[in-house]
Amino acid sequence: MPVFTLSTNVPSSKISDAFISELSSKLADLLHKPESYVAVHVIGDQKLSFGGDGKSPAGSALLKSIGSVGTSKQNNDIAKVLHPLIEKNLGIKQDRLYIEFVNLAASAVSHNGQTFG
Secondary structure (H helix, E strand, O other), X not given: OOEEEEEEOOOHHHOOHHHHHHXXXXXXXXXXXXXXXXXXXXXXXXXXXXXXXXXXXXXXXXXXXXXXXOOHHHHHHHHHHHHHHHHHHHOOOHHHEEEEEEEOOXXXXXXXXXXXX
């Protein structure tokens, strides 16, 4: 049930469906989860300042998952893939993007009428 949410000041018109599809596929691979459970939400046109600069591309992301995140190794392995992918597609330099990782209990997330645990 990974959910990846990225808020950015990049215009929505520059956020392609191909990028969202690539991000979804990459997350499924990185987290060892079926892509049918992966949700990706990219929110453009946000008023966002990073380091006092609200003009240059920047972002703030949140990756929630039941397992597969949380340890330093897991989070760093994911970050090494996501940061360059986002920079390539949206022009957000790696030092202008935070990604927060949240490991959720299976009982804290429902889908299709019931929790995962």
